[in-house]
Amino acid sequence: MKAPDFSYYEAETLSDAIKFKSQDDEAIILAGGQSLLPALNMRLSSPSCLIDISKLKDLNDIRLEDNSIYIGALATHTQVMESSIIIEKFPSLVSILKMVAHAAIRNKGTHGGSISYGDPAAELPAFAVAMNAEIIVSGLNGNRSIAAEDFYLGLFETDIKSDEILIGINYPLVKNNEKIVFEEICRRHGDYAMAGLIAKVKTYQSTIEKLKLVFFATGDRPNVTSKTSEIVVNNGYEYSVIKKSLSSEIDFAGDLNSSEEMKLHLATILISKILKKLEN
Amino acid sequence: MSAKKNITVSFELNGEKFDNVIVPARQHLADYLRGEGFTGTHLGCEQGACGACTIEMDGKAVRSCLVLASQVNGSLIKTVEGFDDDIMKIVKNNFLKHNAFQCGFCSPGMLMTTKEIVLKKKKLTREEIRSEISGNYCRCTGYQSIVDAIEESITEVI
Numbered sequence: 001m002k003a004p005d006f007s008y009y010e011a012e013t014l015s016d017a018i019k020f021k022s023q024d025d026e027a028i029i030l031a032g033g034q035s036l037l038p039a040l041n042m043r044l045s046s047p048s049c050l051i052d053i054s055k056l057k058d059l060n061d062i063r064l065e066d067n068s069i070y071i072g073a074l075a076t077h078t079q080v081m082e083s084s085i086i087i088e089k090f091p092s093l094v095s096i097l098k099m100v101a102h103a104a105i106r107n108k109g110t111h112g113g114s115i116s117y118g119d120p121a122a123e124l125p126a127f128a129v130a131m132n133a134e135i136i137v138s139g140l141n142g143n144r145s146i147a148a149e150d151f152y153l154g155l156f157e158t159d160i161k162s163d164e165i166l167i168g169i170n171y172p173l174v175k176n177n178e179k180i181v182f183e184e185i186c187r188r189h190g191d192y193a194m195a196g197l198i199a200k201v202k203t204y205q206s207t208i209e210k211l212k213l214v215f216f217a218t219g220d221r222p223n224v225t226s227k228t229s230e231i232v233v234n235n236g237y238e239y240s241v242i243k244k245s246l247s248s249e250i251d252f253a254g255d256l257n258s259s260e261e262m263k264l265h266l267a268t269i270l271i272s273k274i275l276k277k278l279e280n
Numbered sequence: 281m282s283a284k285k286n287i288t289v290s291f292e293l294n295g296e297k298f299d300n301v302i303v304p305a306r307q308h309l310a311d312y313l314r315g316e317g318f319t320g321t322h323l324g325c326e327q328g329a330c331g332a333c334t335i336e337m338d339g340k341a342v343r344s345c346l347v348l349a350s351q352v353n354g355s356l357i358k359t360v361e362g363f364d365d366d367i368m369k370i371v372k373n374n375f376l377k378h379n380a381f382q383c384g385f386c387s388p389g390m391l392m393t394t395k396e397i398v399l400k401k402k403k404l405t406r407e408e409i410r411s412e413i414s415g416n417y418c419r420c421t422g423y424q425s426i427v428d429a430i431e432e433s434i435t436e437v438i
Binding site for chain 1: 282283284285287305306307308311326327328331334340341342343345346347348350351353392393396411412414415416
């Protein structure tokens with residue numbers, strides 16, 4: 001299908017874009033457009049105007065700071081994957097991004113775009129939550145930083161206010177005794193997952209001391225399951241126990257590929273898969 | 281500058297300058313290109329899944345159904361009609377040699393994706409090639425010969 005009628009505004013500065021957005025509630029920010037344009041082509045969204053920020057300068061920085069890595073909102077997935085800082089300090093992010101769509105889409109799709117779009121089936125929102133990232137937005141009253149866990153409010157719904165634009169993400173560095181483990185199940189490489197899991201694991205002498213589990217493609221937002229994590233740390237993996245715990249912690253939502261029941265099963269299995277990965 | 285329904289853009293397409301072209305804000309690039317007679321860019325799904333509309337924009341492969349025509353101001357665009365560089369010659373010859381064109385619908389996108397794979401000059405297993413082209417559908421299911429063609433193109437440039 002073709003996109004509905006809308007007008008287009010190419011912002012020349014960030015403050016232009018913020019001002020424009022604050023004056024029009026129906027306007028949407030266009031960055032890489034790799035999720036937004038399919039949604040428009042399928043008429044799932046009908047904005048009054050697209051505010052194109054893709055040509056703004058200084059928003060695609062990737063830099064190492066004292067205890068964190070900063071990724072500018074407009075860094076494309078390809079730029080992130082090819083960044084020497086990310087390859088060295090954040091190899092897990094490179095392997096996660098390999099699962100995000102396909103090369104031609106990663107050439108245009110942006111890091112901040114994926115984080116702010118808030119698709120519950122996407123990898124990056126779950127990654128940001130798993131990493132306790134800080135999401136930085138800029139608005140009429142200056143910048144504000146939001147903890148990733150508080151950022152996602154519901155289906156495609158985030159804490160970004162009508163005058164705010166996401167400008168970057170700050171990820172705490174992974175410590176020596178921490179690991180990021182990632183697993184997803186999908187029908188075809190590059191498709192949205194039927195269910196996926198990103199785990200941040202803290203180990204002590206090869207036993208798991210602390211575990212943070214964040215699921216995606218399971219509910220209406222990245223799902224953190226702290227009770228299930230505790231069960232895994234204390235009692236290990238037992239299919240029926242884990243399944244029961246997950247069903248009480250996640251409000252599963254089915255989609256075209258898989259029912260709620262299927263997603264619950266896959267989410268349970270994903271935990272055993274990441275535990276196997278950790279053993280190796 | 282204010283929001284507009286018709287946008288004026290200037291860009292370069294297959295080496296030719298296009299100045300002050302007026303495009304509707306909602307039109308995607310693939311539709312614009314086809315309207316101008318560049319029908320080598322094919323449209324399948326218009327949601328980024330099939331890969332048939334893949335073109336080169338500023339040196340990178342992109343989906344032309346997921347770029348607005350209004351966004352191309354200042355860009356260098358290449359479509360299948362303009363693929364005349366040495367790498368693309370190697371790729372095209374290998375597609376011919378291995379009968380990897382079949383019906384031709386996916387070919388422009390496949391060629392573009394292949395060019396980007398080949399440019400990395402890295403030896404890949406057949407399995408890895410398949411995952412690299414997972415964003416391009418061939419409904420003839422001619423993947424075997426497409427992988428053959430990509431494999432030989434990579435060998436030729438390394």
